[in-house]
Amino acid sequence: MRITVTVDGAQYTDEVEPRTLLVHYLRETLGKVGTVVGCDTSNCGACTVHLDGHSVKSCSVLAVQADGCEVTTIEGLAREGELHPVQKAFHDNHALQCGYCTPGMIMQSIDLLADNPDPDEKTVREGLEGNLCRCTGYQNIVRAVQDAAKHMSPGAGPEAERMSDTEVRRAPSAVAGGGE
Amino acid sequence: MTATEEHVSPMGYGRMHRKEDARFVRGHGNYVDDITLPGMLHGAVLRSPFAHARILSIDTSAAEAHPKVRAVITGQTLESLDLAWMPTLSHDVQAVLATDKVRFQGQEVAFVVAEDRYSARDALELIDVDYEALPPVVDARRALDEDAPVIRDDVEGRTDNHIFDWEAGDRARTDEVFARAEVVVEQDMLYPRVHPAPMETCGAIADMDAITGKLTVYTTTQAPHAHRTIYALVAGLPEHKIRVVSPDIGGGFGNKVGIYPGYVCAVVGSIVTGKPVKWMEDRSENLMSTSFARDYHMHGEIASTKDGRILGVRVNVLADHGAFNGTAQPTKFPAGFFSVFTGSYDIEAAHCAVTGVYTNKAPGGVAYACSFRITEAVYLIERLVDLLALDLGLDPAELRMRNLLRPEQFPYVSKTGWEYDSGDYPRALSKALELAGYDELRAEQARRREAGDPTSMGIGVSFFTEAVGAGPRKHMDILGLGMADGAELRVHPTGKAVLRLSCQSQGQGHETTFAQIVAEELGISPDDIDVVHGDTDQTPFGLGTYGSRSTPVSGAATAVVARRVRERARLVASAMLEVSPDDLEWEKGRWFVKGDREAGKSIQDIAMAAHSSLELPEGVEGHLDASCVYNPPNLTYPFGAYICVVDVDPGTGQVKVRDFVAVDDCGVRINPMIVEGQVHGGLADGIGMALMQVMAFDPDGNHLGGSFMDYLVPTSMECPSWRLGETVTPSPHHPIGAKGVGESATVGSPAAVVNAVLDALKPFGVRHADMPLTPAAVWRAIQGNPLRPDLAVT
Numbered sequence: 001m002r003i004t005v006t007v008d009g010a011q012y013t014d015e016v017e018p019r020t021l022l023v024h025y026l027r028e029t030l031g032k033v034g035t036v037v038g039c040d041t042s043n044c045g046a047c048t049v050h051l052d053g054h055s056v057k058s059c060s061v062l063a064v065q066a067d068g069c070e071v072t073t074i075e076g077l078a079r080e081g082e083l084h085p086v087q088k089a090f091h092d093n094h095a096l097q098c099g100y101c102t103p104g105m106i107m108q109s110i111d112l113l114a115d116n117p118d119p120d121e122k123t124v125r126e127g128l129e130g131n132l133c134r135c136t137g138y139q140n141i142v143r144a145v146q147d148a149a150k151h152m153s154p155g156a157g158p159e160a161e162r163m164s165d166t167e168v169r170r171a172p173s174a175v176a177g178g179g180e
Numbered sequence: 181m182t183a184t185e186e187h188v189s190p191m192g193y194g195r196m197h198r199k200e201d202a203r204f205v206r207g208h209g210n211y212v213d214d215i216t217l218p219g220m221l222h223g224a225v226l227r228s229p230f231a232h233a234r235i236l237s238i239d240t241s242a243a244e245a246h247p248k249v250r251a252v253i254t255g256q257t258l259e260s261l262d263l264a265w266m267p268t269l270s271h272d273v274q275a276v277l278a279t280d281k282v283r284f285q286g287q288e289v290a291f292v293v294a295e296d297r298y299s300a301r302d303a304l305e306l307i308d309v310d311y312e313a314l315p316p317v318v319d320a321r322r323a324l325d326e327d328a329p330v331i332r333d334d335v336e337g338r339t340d341n342h343i344f345d346w347e348a349g350d351r352a353r354t355d356e357v358f359a360r361a362e363v364v365v366e367q368d369m370l371y372p373r374v375h376p377a378p379m380e381t382c383g384a385i386a387d388m389d390a391i392t393g394k395l396t397v398y399t400t401t402q403a404p405h406a407h408r409t410i411y412a413l414v415a416g417l418p419e420h421k422i423r424v425v426s427p428d429i430g431g432g433f434g435n436k437v438g439i440y441p442g443y444v445c446a447v448v449g450s451i452v453t454g455k456p457v458k459w460m461e462d463r464s465e466n467l468m469s470t471s472f473a474r475d476y477h478m479h480g481e482i483a484s485t486k487d488g489r490i491l492g493v494r495v496n497v498l499a500d501h502g503a504f505n506g507t508a509q510p511t512k513f514p515a516g517f518f519s520v521f522t523g524s525y526d527i528e529a530a531h532c533a534v535t536g537v538y539t540n541k542a543p544g545g546v547a548y549a550c551s552f553r554i555t556e557a558v559y560l561i562e563r564l565v566d567l568l569a570l571d572l573g574l575d576p577a578e579l580r581m582r583n584l585l586r587p588e589q590f591p592y593v594s595k596t597g598w599e600y601d602s603g604d605y606p607r608a609l610s611k612a613l614e615l616a617g618y619d620e621l622r623a624e625q626a627r628r629r630e631a632g633d634p635t636s637m638g639i640g641v642s643f644f645t646e647a648v649g650a651g652p653r654k655h656m657d658i659l660g661l662g663m664a665d666g667a668e669l670r671v672h673p674t675g676k677a678v679l680r681l682s683c684q685s686q687g688q689g690h691e692t693t694f695a696q697i698v699a700e701e702l703g704i705s706p707d708d709i710d711v712v713h714g715d716t717d718q719t720p721f722g723l724g725t726y727g728s729r730s731t732p733v734s735g736a737a738t739a740v741v742a743r744r745v746r747e748r749a750r751l752v753a754s755a756m757l758e759v760s761p762d763d764l765e766w767e768k769g770r771w772f773v774k775g776d777r778e779a780g781k782s783i784q785d786i787a788m789a790a791h792s793s794l795e796l797p798e799g800v801e802g803h804l805d806a807s808c809v810y811n812p813p814n815l816t817y818p819f820g821a822y823i824c825v826v827d828v829d830p831g832t833g834q835v836k837v838r839d840f841v842a843v844d845d846c847g848v849r850i851n852p853m854i855v856e857g858q859v860h861g862g863l864a865d866g867i868g869m870a871l872m873q874v875m876a877f878d879p880d881g882n883h884l885g886g887s888f889m890d891y892l893v894p895t896s897m898e899c900p901s902w903r904l905g906e907t908v909t910p911s912p913h914h915p916i917g918a919k920g921v922g923e924s925a926t927v928g929s930p931a932a933v934v935n936a937v938l939d940a941l942k943p944f945g946v947r948h949a950d951m952p953l954t955p956a957a958v959w960r961a962i963q964g965n966p967l968r969p970d971l972a973v974t
Contacts, residue, residue, distance in 0.1 A: 017298070019298065024298075028216075031216075033207075033211075036214075036430070037213070038381075039888045040462040040464055041464075041887045043888035046379055073207065074205075074206065075206065075208075077206075083206075087205040087206065088205075090201070091197060091198070091201040091202070094854070097687035097688065097857055098380070098431040098687025099200065099205075099428065099687065100211065100430030100431060100687075102204050103207045126896075129896055129897050130895075131895075132888070132893055132895060133379070134376075134379050134431045134433065134864075134893065135379075135687050136864075137859075137862070137863050137864035137899055137902060138864065138894075139860050139899070142896065
């Protein structure tokens with residue numbers, strides 16, 4: 001099947017098998033290997049990306065379901081070399097070690113901050129429940145998300161693009177594997 | 181040797197943020213599955229549905245006819261290459277692809293190489309294997325029964341499932357101590373089979389270049405040099421024609437030490453097809469077939485006086501090793517370092533006996549931050565001490581405090597022969613008790629029990645001594661390779677440096693911390709020091725990263741090599757300044773003339789001069805580099821005091837960890853931020869093992885827990901906010917006084933959590949229940965009907 005997908009701001013048109021998972025399309029067809037695979041039962045969230053502004057586990061979405069959609073991966077966050085505030089906060093708070101869960105964790109964190117720009121610790125932990133990490137024990141990730149929240153204000157920096165858009169875009173996710 | 185925190189500052193640049201993060205937060209890491217080579221093919225493994233079955237035939241014709249399949253490899257193919265079996269790290273052999281029969285569910289039976297990932301898996305379904313089911317050995321306690329099926333009939337004349345007997349300590353003296361003891365407490369306990377489950381599974385890309393005869397293997401290995409040597413020995417390839425590259429690794433936790441059949445199949449696939457072959461396992465394959473951890477059935481006894489002076493410890497262990505003995509540990513230690521089970525206590529005698537058996541399960545045993553079985557050792561002693569406290573009616577913290585080794589006893593030779601390097605145990609325990617507010621917690625617990633609070637509060641204490649940094653070559657080798665590690669440091673003409681190491685980070689931050697060690701020694705900014713590891717063509721030989729050995733061994737090598745460069749720099753500086761080397765004094769980053777601070781040369785000036793036409797003294801070759809092989813004189817013995825507080829709902833069995841205090845002492849902290857991150861991660865492991873994780877088997881040997889649907893790892897919701905403390909008792913034999921720490925929290929925390937839950941269950945008359953203390957397990961224990969967590973039948 002022919003699909004047209006906008007990924008990290010660039011438009012791609014490709015022939016894909018209907019069974020191709022979005023994560024494999026991103027990694028193997030587009031070479032966007034920043035998004036990784038950690039399980040085969042949609043538990044770990046390492047493959048989390050944004051599909052039309054919502055976080056989804058891209059191992060649980062078919063590439064054909066993304067036809068006509070906009071996908072943002074970890075590789076599309078930094079603008080002109082400047083890190084997204086969540087990326088920066090992960091670095092500042094030592095919220096990563098092996099780095100394998102980090103792309104999905106950051107994408108999910110941005111999604112939860114879009115829902116709640118000033119979450120308390122419990123809200124952050126609940127928001128990240130679908131993302132497993134084996135290295136950090138989560139505490140520094142929770143800190144990073146709360147730290148990022150402080151540095152994200154609508155209208156300032158690259159995060160504004162997402163924060164302002166979400167009001168319009170956020171509707172119930174249309175595809176399976178929604179990041180809730 | 182004891183120092184206080186006030187006297188010891190972290191190594192150069194302290195809580196420096198990590199250099200690795202820049203690529204990882206952008207999705208620019210380079211993990212094995214991210215690598216694509218021209219013409220690369222994809223491999224997939226067909227696995228056994230049976231735990232134990234004879235293979236009558238394998239029909240691969242339909243798979244071979246698949247238009248995208250390039251090769252189908254079976255055990256028969258490998259037999260013709262003499263590769264059907266491979267040596268393990270325990271001097272046993274393991275089937276690469278099964279030839280005669282399968283011995284565990286998930287075992288490798290055939291390997292398909294196809295043009296893409298999806299087609300390779302399609303083709304697996306086209307392979308027809310005819311099995312004849314055999315009765316499996318599932319319960320390790322039945323493995324040595326007369327009528328137990330013999331699993332390893334590949335070995336001529338083998339008539340049972342016995343692997344080894346091993347003992348340590350003084351049996352006669354221990355028996356004598358027990359005979360005269362006023363109090364003896366004993367307990368059976370199981371440390372159930374769990375799995376390290378790194379977020380990234382295992383995988384490899386093998387690239388055999390037929391023209392040059394060079395094999396390159398990009399792979400998830402914690403020990404790239406050891407892998408290279410083993411490939412050379414197994415495949416008969418010359419070692420200089422093998423290059424193993426361990427790129428970024430998405431967590432290891434001991435899972436990625438050994439060589440798995442999938443790696444060997446990828447190599448054979450590349451040889452057969454003449455193309456690079458990638459094999460990347462799924463999560464379920466990772467859980468079912470790669471190295472498990474633990475599975476120790478322990479019978480522990482502790483002897484004491486009536487007033488709580490511990491006299492001796494006696495242990496019998498039945499170790500379930502699965503179908504092949506693939507346990508990773510130094511050759512002379514078939515039960516790893518389990519014999520440090522006397523822990524942190526001053527006792528008179530101790531003895532342990534360990535028997536290893538085969539069962540129809542995947543191989544492994546040593547993994548998951550166990551420091552070679554110290555997880556098991558610490559869990560055993562810390563449960564026994566708690567049971568003793570229960571029987572004596574003593575507070576468990578008080579009982580520990582009375583029996584801890586005193587600072588003046590170090591270096592201390594334990595009753596099983598370990599020489600603990602340094603420790604100030606009472607100080608660490610006091611600090612933890614204070615940080616937790618222990619007395620108030622006990623008061624709250626008494627108050628709530630008095631008031632009939634339906635939620636039962638529990639407080640658990642664990643005090644552990646680790647033994648990490650394997651190890652001295654005279655005792656410790658893996659497959660004959662002594663456990664010394666190399667380091668090479670080269671300072672470029674402009675004063676920037678590259679450090680090459682044999683250890684292999686899997687997230688522990690080596691690229692940052694090892695640069696910090698050099699920075700401390702030479703005064704070069706860590707940002708100006710690149711740390712290279714993982715490529716056997718580029719780095720010195722060594723045994724890799726596991727057993728928290730990087731800081732003890734490679735960290736020492738790094739300090740030594742930096743000091744050698746500093747000495748070379750002194751000779752160059754003396755030529756530059758036209759003074760005797762003896763007249764020079766070092767301050768960080770600079771040699772200067774004694775008594776004249778202005779007359780000096782920075783390490784950067786010296787580096788340029790060392791590469792210039794400057795005339796150097798006789799015998800000084802110029803340039804600024806050095807190498808070193810560090811053979812550690814002893815292990816390092818970090819320690820810690822952990823306190824866990826839980827609330828248990830006896831109606832549902834739900835356990836809520838409400839507080840966790842961890843005081844760790846790993847000597848000098850190179851980077852406290854990274855140490856804390858290591859501890860956080862290990863504490864989460866402890867929650868996982870104590871409350872959630874188990875790989876159980878049904879009577880047919882079916883693996884239950886073979887995916888993340890039922891093998892549960894902690895999420896952000898199960899983990900509390902950790903509260904950490906530290907003391908600093910440097911290792912006297914280590915060049916920078918640092919001890920390993922990576923595994924301490926995984927080793928020390930499960931006992932704290934279990935002790936806390938059982939403290940909460942004390943009013944219900946529960947003495948012991950085995951991990952994981954799931955709601956079902958807790959509820960059943962309260963009903964007086966505990967679960968056998970390792971078996972689906974109870």
